[in-house]
Amino acid sequence: FIGTADKLFGPITTIWRSGLTKHIPWSAFTFGSSDWDHVEDTRIIISDANEIQQYCSSESQPTLWHAIPAFKELKMAWEQKRSMPKYELYQVAVQKGLDKVNKYYQMMDKKPMYVLALVLHPYYKLEYIKMPWGGPEEQECECVAGNLNAKDWHDEALKVVETTMEAYW
Numbered sequence: 001f002i003g004t005a006d007k008l009f010g011p012i013t014t015i016w017r018s019g020l021t022k023h024i025p026w027s028a029f030t031f032g033s034s035d036w037d038h039v040e041d042t043r044i045i046i047s048d049a050n051e052i053q054q055y056c057s058s059e060s061q062p063t064l065w066h067a068i069p070a071f072k073e074l075k076m077a078w079e080q081k082r083s084m085p086k087y088e089l090y091q092v093a094v095q096k097g098l099d100k101v102n103k104y105y106q107m108m109d110k111k112p113m114y115v116l117a118l119v120l121h122p123y124y125k126l127e128y129i130k131m132p133w134g135g136p137e138e139q140e141c142e143c144v145a146g147n148l149n150a151k152d153w154h155d156e157a158l159k160v161v162e163t164t165m166e167a168y169w
Contacts, residue, residue: 065117
């Protein structure tokens with residue numbers, strides 16, 4: 001199409017600037033092999049987010065319990081891609097995506113419903129919180145390593161459950 005479009009339709013657009021006219025042909029928008037490689041790389045990066053979004057999409061069952069594991073999985077996938085030489089060209093964009101994911105991931109700390117959805121799930125319960133984020137041992141290790149704001153996430157989740165039970169039970 002691009003090869004014959006210039007003859008059939010003329011330029012795709014015309015730019016007028018400072019009294020000069022420039023006709024932009026259709027052929028200016030042809031993609032070479034490396035351009036298609038970039039499109040494919042971008043598709044792969046974006047597909048991570050699409051797959052994760054699908055976890056939280058259902059018309060017949062609750063999916064809130066997927067939110068924390070899904071965000072964590074997306075973070076891990078993009079952190080891995082950010083450090084891969086194949087995706088070096090996209091590091092800034094992937095980092096901006098990670099910054100956005102981290103922003104919303106950290107907001108979950110302020111919303112007990114995400115923790116409650118995991119705790120109430122018959123498979124995960126409180127153990128899911130302890131596995132990836134840790135309990136008192138991991139908190140102590142982080143404090144020794146210099147993170148004075150380290151938390152015992154298992155204990156934090158337990159507090160969310162207890163506070164909610166006191167408020168609604």
